[in-house]
């Protein structure tokens with residue numbers, strides 16, 4: 357692992373006497389490889405290494421007795437700091453129905469995660485309404501309905517012929533007299549470069565007050581994560597991120613890249629296909645996962 | 649990019665960035681950079697045009713691999729596998745459409761008996777492509793649906809049988825065991841059938857794509873790879889480490905969500921797109 361690798365490098369370097377800045381560069385190259393291997397974005401890694409180097413030099417690491425451990429400590433702190441922040445949850449509206457929408461690329465886990473969030477808040481005695489606004493994917497509405505049935509949460513649908521922004525409007529009108537606390541809107545997977553489909557999302561927010569816009573990202577996403585998150589944030593504005601399929605063995609470097617580039621908090625993580633497999637995001641756990 | 653005359657440290661840095669950002673991975677990237685440095689020191693590469701054509705040749709060498717001749721059986725059976733959400737079900741729809749255009753009789757087997765509305769999703773694709781579909785109820789044993797499907801496909805004189813399976817993460821031992829069981833059950837239905845197993849890889853995947861490919865190859869022996877979602881901005885460079893290490897060819901690419909959005913893999917087109 358990284359601790360051992362850096363330990364070995366520094367042991368060899370110390371053998372030649374005084375440590376130099378060049379020695380630190382050799383070490384940081386190893387950190388760079390680890391981060392790239394974990395799918396952290398190239399440019400994000402570059403900035404990260406630069407910051408770690410500055411902090412390392414500032415901390416008089418070259419005079420330290422265990423510089424390898426010092427570097428790891430700084431790397432870890434820097435990772436946690438970027439990923440960081442307190443455990444952010446969905447911010448509930450006190451005087452009207454709270455509406456959240458899940459967006460993201462095809463297959464990232466939006467529909468499943470909508471149901472997981474519904475299950476989570478139902479267990480906290482909130483009244484939930486799931487809204488089926490994927491009007492394209494074969495059996496998408498059925499998928500949400502089956503999931504909703506499995507947890508006793510109602511699914512609002514207007515079929516596949518109505519525009520999503522109208523579906524949300526109608527859902528809210530339906531929800532208010534029923535005392536619904538939270539509306540969760542499932543949207544179709546789409547490419548960030550599909551102008552029409554990105555416009556469809558903008559229309560939802562132009563015609564409705566949406567309290568949370570959460571980007572759902574697959575933990576195995578590679579370098580492209582930054583492009584996706586950036587475009588979604590730029591075009592429709594995000595309030596948070598959800599990282600799915602963390603029950604796999606993907607290191608999840610995309611989380612670091614996306615957090616760094618958008619500054620939006622990671623609110624949840626998906627850790628399985630079952631409806632109760634939604635967890636809070638812990639920056640320190642993610643940091644050690646990325647470092648491998 | 650790469651419009652310098654000379655090859656210098658900046659050019660190499662730009663190439664490193666391009667390759668890493670295409671998900672080619674650090675091993676292959678540094679390997680290639682090293683080769684370029686050597687060649688340019690020997691005076692064999694004098695400008696960036698020569699570097700690019702050198703690189704394109706190296707890439708082609710990696711992707712064009714020998715594929716063993718498979719005896720064509722009737723029915724020809726294709727098992728489609730991969731992790732969750734990569735595009736297996738949709739790709740089966742596209743494959744069916746492509747085969748039907750050629751006048752073949754196509755059957756789909758709804759082997760995903762787990763996920764909500766997976767069967768309904770495949771049924772819609774069967775209708776769209778005028779394919780026969782074999783399904784049981786949700787929650788049925790996947791291997792038994794496949795067994796029944798193969799027998800039905802043989803008796804109905806199908807040319808092609810396409811088997812949809814549930815998405816599964818490769819680190820889930822019991823789910824990978826289920827795939828082994830499915831393959832065995834096909835053999836049990838008819839020992840003469842040669843199964844073509846296609847692994848679907850999402851072009852947005854990072855280095856985990858290589859680990860997926862290794863695991864699936866080890867458990868069910870992969871014959872080909874389908875790289876989906878290339879209509880996005882991801883370059884799909886993960887196929888370089890996959891193909892070079894596992895020697896499995898990329899056979900198709902997915903370029904959209906529609907029934908026609910499937911192409912045969914063309915390594916030259918793919919490699920040119922890498923440099924765009």
Ligand SMILES: Nc1nc2c(ncn2[C@@H]2O[C@H](COP(=O)(O)OP(=O)(O)OP(=O)(O)O)[C@@H](O)[C@H]2O)c(=O)[nH]1
Nearest residue numbers: 462463464465466467468545601626627628732733
């Ligand atoms: N292992 C695992 N699988 C997950 C997780 N979240 C979702 N999935 C699976 O990923 C696949 C895709 O999930 P969906 O909810 O259909 O994804 P989606 O984003 O709604 O897909 P589109 O609507 O087509 O864009 C399904 O097989 C899910 O069961 C997770 O946290 N872990």
Ligand SMILES: Nc1nc2c(ncn2[C@@H]2O[C@H](COP(=O)(O)OP(=O)(O)OP(=O)(O)O)[C@@H](O)[C@H]2O)c(=O)[nH]1
Nearest residue numbers: 462463732733734735736737738815877902903904
């Ligand atoms: N843009 C684009 N989307 C695709 C492509 N292939 C599949 N998709 C989309 O990706 C999403 C997931 O596709 P599925 O076919 O359900 O994927 P799957 O692998 O069967 O998913 P699970 O069965 O849940 O594991 C759907 O929204 C598809 O429309 C492609 O080539 N390009």
Ligand SMILES: [Mg+2]
Nearest residue numbers: 466467490496
């Ligand atoms: Mg969905």
Ligand SMILES: [Mg+2]
Nearest residue numbers: 736737760766
């Ligand atoms: Mg499927």
